[in-house]
Amino acid sequence: MKECKVRECAIIKKKLTDLKDYKIVDRYSNLKKEEKVEMLKKMYHIRYFESEVEQFILKGQIYGTCHLYIGEEANAVGAITAIRKDDWIASHHRGHGHCIAKGSDINLMMAELIGKGNGYCKGKGGSMHIADLHTYNLGANGIVGGGMGVAVGAALTNKLKKKDGVVICFIGDGSTNNGIFHESLNISSVWKLPLIYYCENNQYGMSTSIANSTNIERLSDRKASYGIEGVTIDGNNVVDVYNVVSYFAEQCRTGKGPVFIEGLTYRWRGHSKHDSQVYRTKDEVEQWKEYDPIIRYKEFLIESEIITADEAKAIEDQAVKDIKAAVDFADKSPYPDLKEVETDVYAD
Amino acid sequence: MKECKVRECAIIKKKLTDLKDYKIVDRYSNLKKEEKVEMLKKMYHIRYFESEVEQFILKGQIYGTCHLYIGEEANAVGAITAIRKDDWIASHHRGHGHCIAKGSDINLMMAELIGKGNGYCKGKGGSMHIADLHTYNLGANGIVGGGMGVAVGAALTNKLKKKDGVVICFIGDGSTNNGIFHESLNISSVWKLPLIYYCENNQYGMSTSIANSTNIERLSDRKASYGIEGVTIDGNNVVDVYNVVSYFAEQCRTGKGPVFIEGLTYRWRGHSKHDSQVYRTKDEVEQWKEYDPIIRYKEFLIESEIITADEAKAIEDQAVKDIKAAVDFADKSPYPDLKEVETDVYAD
Amino acid sequence: MSEITYLEAIRDAIREVMKEDESVFLLGEDIGLYGGSFGLTNGLFAEFGSERVKDTPISESAIIGTAVGSAITGMRPILEIMFSDFTGCGWDQIMNQAAKIRYMFGGKAKVPMVLRTASGGGAGFGPHHSQSLEALFAHIPGLKVVMPSNPYDAKGLFISSVYDNNPVIFLEHKCLYKNKKYAQEVPDGIYTIPLGKGEVKRPGKDISIVASSYMVQKSLEAAEILQKDMQINCEVVDLRTIRPLDIDIILESVKKTGKLMCVEEACSFGSFMGEVITQVIEKGFDLLDAPPIRIAGKNCPVPYSFILEQEMLPSVEKIKDGILNMLGKN
Amino acid sequence: MSEITYLEAIRDAIREVMKEDESVFLLGEDIGLYGGSFGLTNGLFAEFGSERVKDTPISESAIIGTAVGSAITGMRPILEIMFSDFTGCGWDQIMNQAAKIRYMFGGKAKVPMVLRTASGGGAGFGPHHSQSLEALFAHIPGLKVVMPSNPYDAKGLFISSVYDNNPVIFLEHKCLYKNKKYAQEVPDGIYTIPLGKGEVKRPGKDISIVASSYMVQKSLEAAEILQKDMQINCEVVDLRTIRPLDIDIILESVKKTGKLMCVEEACSFGSFMGEVITQVIEKGFDLLDAPPIRIAGKNCPVPYSFILEQEMLPSVEKIKDGILNMLGKN
Numbered sequence A, B: 001m002k003e004c005k006v007r008e009c010a011i012i013k014k015k016l017t018d019l020k021d022y023k024i025v026d027r028y029s030n031l032k033k034e035e036k037v038e039m040l041k042k043m044y045h046i047r048y049f050e051s052e053v054e055q056f057i058l059k060g061q062i063y064g065t066c067h068l069y070i071g072e073e074a075n076a077v078g079a080i081t082a083i084r085k086d087d088w089i090a091s092h093h094r095g096h097g098h099c100i101a102k103g104s105d106i107n108l109m110m111a112e113l114i115g116k117g118n119g120y121c122k123g124k125g126g127s128m129h130i131a132d133l134h135t136y137n138l139g140a141n142g143i144v145g146g147g148m149g150v151a152v153g154a155a156l157t158n159k160l161k162k163k164d165g166v167v168i169c170f171i172g173d174g175s176t177n178n179g180i181f182h183e184s185l186n187i188s189s190v191w192k193l194p195l196i197y198y199c200e201n202n203q204y205g206m207s208t209s210i211a212n213s214t215n216i217e218r219l220s221d222r223k224a225s226y227g228i229e230g231v232t233i234d235g236n237n238v239v240d241v242y243n244v245v246s247y248f249a250e251q252c253r254t255g256k257g258p259v260f261i262e263g264l265t266y267r268w269r270g271h272s273k274h275d276s277q278v279y280r281t282k283d284e285v286e287q288w289k290e291y292d293p294i295i296r297y298k299e300f301l302i303e304s305e306i307i308t309a310d311e312a313k314a315i316e317d318q319a320v321k322d323i324k325a326a327v328d329f330a331d332k333s334p335y336p337d338l339k340e341v342e343t344d345v346y347a348d
Numbered sequence C, D: 001m002s003e004i005t006y007l008e009a010i011r012d013a014i015r016e017v018m019k020e021d022e023s024v025f026l027l028g029e030d031i032g033l034y035g036g037s038f039g040l041t042n043g044l045f046a047e048f049g050s051e052r053v054k055d056t057p058i059s060e061s062a063i064i065g066t067a068v069g070s071a072i073t074g075m076r077p078i079l080e081i082m083f084s085d086f087t088g089c090g091w092d093q094i095m096n097q098a099a100k101i102r103y104m105f106g107g108k109a110k111v112p113m114v115l116r117t118a119s120g121g122g123a124g125f126g127p128h129h130s131q132s133l134e135a136l137f138a139h140i141p142g143l144k145v146v147m148p149s150n151p152y153d154a155k156g157l158f159i160s161s162v163y164d165n166n167p168v169i170f171l172e173h174k175c176l177y178k179n180k181k182y183a184q185e186v187p188d189g190i191y192t193i194p195l196g197k198g199e200v201k202r203p204g205k206d207i208s209i210v211a212s213s214y215m216v217q218k219s220l221e222a223a224e225i226l227q228k229d230m231q232i233n234c235e236v237v238d239l240r241t242i243r244p245l246d247i248d249i250i251l252e253s254v255k256k257t258g259k260l261m262c263v264e265e266a267c268s269f270g271s272f273m274g275e276v277i278t279q280v281i282e283k284g285f286d287l288l289d290a291p292p293i294r295i296a297g298k299n300c301p302v303p304y305s306f307i308l309e310q311e312m313l314p315s316v317e318k319i320k321d322g323i324l325n326m327l328g329k330n
């Protein structure tokens, strides 16, 4: 097999922390072919899932709001592929990608998004609250930073039960300025919990750029406050993400405590349902689109002769079909029974 | 005048950040003699004030709780001497020292502590809430970290009103793990506010040592999270404290943004009213007592021939007398009128 | 004088006070160029600049704390918490700092600040973006709590809130913001409506309906229908401010009608209207000729799915039914 | 069986459940070697070790969040917030996470955790360490709120709380902790008292006094005095759990006496007893032959000075006076 690397992202390159310490072992090469291909599949699933959700929004079927993950797929897929099925993740408001990567049923997700009774949360949660304990997913969260404490708790459970599981806590750049970020990183560092903070730095928290919300260049520099390891990586390069998370996951499993990974990435769409995007230029968006994480990975797979262009096309087409089927499933699903409104408040 | 330095504290020495960058100008030498002497006076006032409060506790006159500052005097006195009278400070639960250093009336403080109607808060606040806006003191706070947001606000007022005032926000080591610490430092760094965070690291938050509440050696390393300057200093050396704070205060006034100073110090007494101090050894306490900030400064003043030993003695004696008078004042003061209970909830 | 929405009226109020008083400034998340999550502060950044319209990081505690500190030291901050649900992230600063500082300091400080925030359900935002938390705020001494129901009131009450020397929680209902149905003629310039005074929004003699915010509109609709269809004559009392509470206007109304129905969107258990009913009982037991009732939100979080959400919240239909039941006409 | 204090009874309960169930663990500030601010966890660190009795940094949000996350994933955490006032620093985690996760997830998660905390005034701690916040907790669907009044109940209710599959706010009164006057014979080992069931602590026929926590003791004292001095026969109903609320036991009592007095320490405005009175009115209007009244804290923060604090809080004297007034005997 020909030596081959994912194309570099010029915008990201200049911001990277020196990765050499963590790259000693390329773990990606050890993956089976179908695992490598599965990553592409997942990325397509996320991309087309979100595209259909966008249609729901346009058609007015999403009554409240929701947050699209288009452009950020490599983060969820790379990170989650690097851990085990029984490792927990905690997600945030922009959580569809994490669910899909962790193996949630896209039919039930789609149904939830349009408020159907057979959706993941019986229609009670919606986009910002999809959780799926079967796939070890602690759920999205409508409160920025809200899931961070939960992630600490899950990691503590692992420790107390002497399991070697790790937890990935996905957070956004904006959430790193919220108090619970600090408390969670600190407490988990004191307790040396198996916890990977994966920060999807998509350059903005709603309209507020990193430069307007912090006084530092690299969020991973915050590791200094907790005496932990941390690194800034190309979050649009799924192979890098996989390699780094898998390296750190192993560290975590051996009791070395939490780590902080900053994946540089970009949100292609507006923040949520309504966003005229006055805070950034079209140019900026276009520039980033040139580093589409899916295209970069697909090119890599083809150049590395892991799959052919035709196979890639087939994967993409299948994803489109799967998602259409999910839309169909959701559309045909029944609305919740009104009696359900007051159930599930308390457990027996 | 003979070249002369405050005796080094052996325990602290090994933990210090390299101070040389900030010591270029020794500002202390520029002080007038009476200002130098005033610092000793204030330290004695604090020491004897707290000793009398301890008597109140033992006699059961302090019904709830209170926190003594004995052993930490150099921090309040050094820092506050380095700023102007119309610069704000925000204090915390262990706040008597800050009040005295900022110029509060010890009679009214003492009255407040035993719940008298003419106390600083009319008996409504007590030890943990003494505030004195006349001396630009934003008050103690019963919530750990609670005053940090308030300090940001005061610094913002300075900025918006284009005043060149600075604010010192006193905090404890324990409070640096609370969410508002992070939010305050971050927001003030983004806005480049004239704000000095002065962390009195007395080695414990209640019973919890630094080692059990953080994973780092030096709290000032947290400056990295905010892109600000910061340093760890000998908080039992009032001359150092004065020099460093005065250096940074100037930085602040010129719009360079907030700074973080960690003063290493030690609390001689228990955390609060009841504390059997199982979490530390008598030995440790004794070791620290050898570096009594008052004795170190007094020796320095005498060796530097700024005052004589007799003068020092006279200052001490006067402090004892002043405090006794304050106790007398407080004892003789009337309890609040019961009708006052529901006043001051709202302003007109 | 022009016909404007609730949201525009509040923006107008902000603009007026900012023009008049240099010490007023805004802070909050994405309130600058972006104009706020609901667009309420649109244009203010351009008009007043980044020093007086301050974008913040996502740091609710620090934002509220900053407002408190700047208020004590001479400013009149107006801060936006995007959704009232997020006040949980800065609760200590509201409950223990803003509300108590004056008292703790023995009356030696003033904390003139307004915390504006979008409250309530009905917009499909789900459990973390739809709560009606007025009962929590109203229980804390030191806070004032304002819940305007229409553009005219919103502007006048807002201006009063800014000039009030206490921390004011200003709860704006997201379903009122842009709904043209509730647009009104609102005077230009400065005018004030006193905090702590309710208003009879519709006089009537058969039953007193007490409500605030969006529920006033729903109650008025129900009252109209009942009048037209069944000649039932409801009085609708708009509390406008729930703390201080204008208990007199309620007692006055009940004296006339003998019947009290309270309408609120919050979960009924431990709700604010429990306080209203209790005070009416304490002070006017003999005025009532039937047990007062509450039409309130069900005792669960606000669900996401539209039909569940409607089921959870009070509606014109439920108000109507409640009245008919109470009058024995069902 | 031995005579122990309220504090010892809770410690006992903790020890019993920790011995019985491996998934139970403690976390909180200074609860380890130090034994907690009030010494309640004394000895548990030595007995169970640092993994099961976890000291934390001063990070209320993360502590509560950690409890939530560990509860969802299979543990039964008991966390201590030193003073209930500090829950403000972790309010989001209580209101938006612990309370709502089950519902938001469509019933797919359980959050079995106990948040214990010292509540109430009367100990001279001042405004930031003395609040009675039960009304705030009780209004949030998804939470249970327990307020025991004596050692026997405290132990039984605590054990039930740990085994309950929901987040329970366990409010302990700091004036009850060590007071020998309230010590009781408490059975060794495990026993439970169901959440959501009140108890008549003193049967009577002239008036129903409803209270919880420390105020039950004060009410009992007042009742004793009135019995002895004036042959007034008060019934004292201890709510024990305020959410779920045992409204039946209250209605039952009121049916007998026709008169209702509610006693609580919290500020009266928007208080929990407003809910109790409202429910009694809604469900038993005709049972009452006089307007119910509240004896509650005054509407201000809890002041520091002893005499002001006493003035702010309810007392035996005030309860007595209230009853006499109500019975027209003053």
Ligand SMILES: Cc1ncc(C[n+]2csc(CCOP(=O)(O)OP(=O)(O)O)c2C)c(N)n1
Binding pocket: A067, A093, A094, A142, A143, A144, A145, A171, A172, A173, A174, A175, A176, A202, A204, A205, A206, A267, A271, C029, C058, C060, C082, C086, C089
């Ligand atoms: C505590 C809280 N504050 C504010 C919000 C509103 N809000 C939702 S998402 C968001 C931006 C989050 O930015 P980031 O963490 O970078 O995630 P991204 O949206 O970029 O994925 C904001 C401000 C919220 N949901 N919760």
Ligand SMILES: Cc1ncc(C[n+]2csc(CCOP(=O)(O)OP(=O)(O)O)c2C)c(N)n1
Binding pocket: B067, B093, B094, B142, B143, B144, B145, B171, B172, B173, B174, B175, B176, B202, B204, B205, B206, B267, B271, D029, D058, D060, D082, D086, D089
């Ligand atoms: C939010 C909050 N949590 C806990 C407490 C209880 N408490 C009071 S002081 C203290 C320790 C504070 O430690 P530190 O900040 O180091 O200050 P020190 O007491 O050492 O001066 C604690 C835990 C509190 N008052 N507020």
Ligand SMILES: [Mg+2]
Binding pocket: A172, A173, A174, A200, A201, A202, A203, A204, A205, A206
């Ligand atoms: Mg972002």
Ligand SMILES: [Mg+2]
Binding pocket: B172, B173, B174, B200, B201, B202, B203, B204, B205, B206
């Ligand atoms: Mg300390």
